Amino acid sequence: MHGLTNRAIQCFVTDRYGLEKWAECARLADIGFSDFESMLIYEDGQTTQILEAASAVLNRPKFELMEDLGTYLVSHPNTESLRRLLRFGGVTFVEFLHSLDELPDRARLAVSDLELPELELRDQAATQFSLSCKSPISGAGHVFIGILRTMADDYGALVTLYHLGSSQGVETISISLIVSEYSEGRHFDLGARL
Amino acid sequence: MTDILNVICPMHLVLNKTGHIVHVGPTLEKIRAKSKWVGKRFLEVFVLKRPRSISCAKELHYIAFAKLHLNLRDTPRTKLKGVLVPGPVADHLIVNLSFGISVVDAVREYGLTNTDFAPTDLTIEMLYLVEAKSAAMEASRKLNLRLQGAMIAAEEQAFTDTLTGLKNRRAFDYIMERQIVSGHGFALMQIDLAFFKAVNDSLGHAAGDHVLQTVSQIMIEEIRETDTVARLGGDEFAILFPGVSDAAVLTSIGQRIISELEMPIHFQDKVCQVSASIGSVFNLMDSSSTAKQLFENADIALYASKRMGRAQQTFSPKT
Structure with missing residues (x-):
């Protein structure tokens, strides 16, 4: 790893x-x-x-801790650069969700030997999605729940998230978008100096 | 038509045949929100850097399809790249612009967002890469700093002189201290090379290094396994002989070392010639001398040798 x-x-x-x-x-x-x-x-x-x-x-519990880790990664001041990199994925939360498929490729562009979990987003309805996550580390899906929940807040979207369990090393998360512009969200300045 | 252009190239301008601006794309409008460009002449708003030959609107069509380098006439004089093509409307010209490499500054300067760029524009990806690479670079830089710190620490803790492979000053002090504490008698011999500086100055540092390595080898060959030879620094060496208290023994070892290292040393096609001076001191069993005193006495003897000319040996009267 x-x-x-x-x-x-x-x-x-x-x-x-x-x-x-x-x-x-x-x-x-x-x-x-x-x-x-x-x-x-x-x-x-x-x-x-x-x-x-x-x-x-x-x-x-390990999975609870991993979810907190996900939240930490995109909300703590020390990891602000990571939140910014994720915000480059799209202007809205749905666009951000769609950018997750290419997240491992984006990561590799920056750090060529960085292997992120393989991610695949499926649209089940306009406001219903599922994200599959394949990683050698069991529980990686819980980290993504933490990330997604916090990023939804960041975009000002209201979502519910469920971990649907794992099968053959692939964990699945259900994502329901309740309101896409629930709150203002956090500002994203494209040209900010870190 | 302009609706389409606004989406696929939001940084475009439409000019009429007199070279006046008739339409401004939304992103360009944003970077000069207060100035009204429509109705102004293109060459009034922009300075064309390359090609330079254009001075009036009539000549604009000469530069169609060529790559343009321009900047805004008023401040901030943002640099732009562009291309000009005849438009679908007769006598109209379309100019499409981009920030080129100055995009990072432009985004900051004008507070641009994702939606100010066409969805197919790679600017957002480029900005992403700039940030991601800077973050990765920063992480690497920190690692390098830590590794460098670890390397310096390791060097400081080292006991070996990297040039000659002999023990260094630190190691020698440590070994001598242990001899003193254990109360065993020993002899300390200090050896300074003569004419070494001349070799270094006239034949170069590579030759000097070779001499130091050769001399080190000679010393190793002349001593017993239980003796310790160290390079204290520069052209100064020291040897510790545990259990030796006989001046005759030490004299003959010193003489052998001097005569060996006075032999010509060949380096590439050059010949190096050095000599040495020796000052020694005995530390008798259960003596109360400290390492500092022993070194001082050996030094005094060494300087006495140097005053007598090269290739001399002196013993300190103190023990």
């Missing part, structure tokens, strides 16, 4: 729960070091180990 993914987990635990909790997670996961480097590649198993350790240390 790419260092960026592991580093994201580390920053999430550190920013939300503090350095000491992270140190505890790293010890419990027995990965042999305490800091992930964002530009190095690690064994997939280490990512799972660290997630399970975090679940134990923070005393929270």
Whole structure:
């Protein structure tokens, strides 16, 4: 798993729960070091180990924690650049949903060895979608629920999201758009300097 | 017609045969919200940088289909790229413009959004890439800084002189300190090369480095495995002989080293010639001397040798 993914987990635990909790997670996961480097590649198993350790240390169910991780990724000031990159996907929430198919390709343009989960959006009706998510890390769909819920707020859309379970490594999320312009949402300045 | 152009090229202008602007695309309108371009002459609003030959409206059709470089006449003088083609309406010209490479600044300057660009325009993708690459670059830069820090730390902790492969000053101090603490007697020999600077200055640093490596090899060959030779820095070396308290033994080792390193050293097609001065001190068993005192005494002996001319050895009277 790419260092960026592991580093994201580390920053999430550190920013939300503090350095000491992270140190505890790293010890419990027995990965042999305490800091992930964002530009190095690690064994997939280490990512799972660290997630399970975090679940134990923070005393929270793993999938719930992964959903929080998704929320963190697109709402914390430290990860503002990620929210911005996702907002480039479209002007409305539906356009953003449609851009998810090409998210792994977009990521590869920026960092050629970054493998994101394979995503596929299906339109079932004008306001009903499903997103399938294939990843070597079990529970990746829950991270996307957190991301989608927060991005909907960002666009000012009101949605309901359900994790429909997983089969053969593919997790499916149901997305119902209730109101597309429910609130103002957050401003997106195309030319902002970070 | 203009409805279609507004969608597929929102940065277009329509000119009439006198070169006056008759229509402005929505994105261009946005970048000069306050000025009314319609009715003005094209060359009044824009400065044509390339091709330069155009001075009046009649000549505009000469530059049809060519790539145009222009900028706005009033500030901010945003640079633009464009192309001019005869329009479907007789005597009308259509000019399509783009920000070219200055797009990042233009988007900031004019507060443009996704909808200001045609859906097929790759500007949004380009802006995405600029941000994504900058973020990735920043992450790489941080990694490089950390690796550099780790490398410097590792070098500081190293015990080896990278040029000669001998122990370095740090290692030598450490080994000598251990000898002092354990109370064993030993001899400390300091060796300074003579004429080394001349080799470096006249034949270059590569030749100098080769001399240092050759000299190091000579010293290693002349000592026992239990002795330690180090390069203290520059052309200064030191050897620690555990258990040696006999001046005659040390003198003969010193003489062998000096006569070996006085032999011509060949480097490429050049010949390097150096010599050395030696100052030694004995540290007797259970002596109370510190490493600093021993080095000072060895130094005094070394300078006495240097004063006597090259290839001399002196023993410190102190022990």
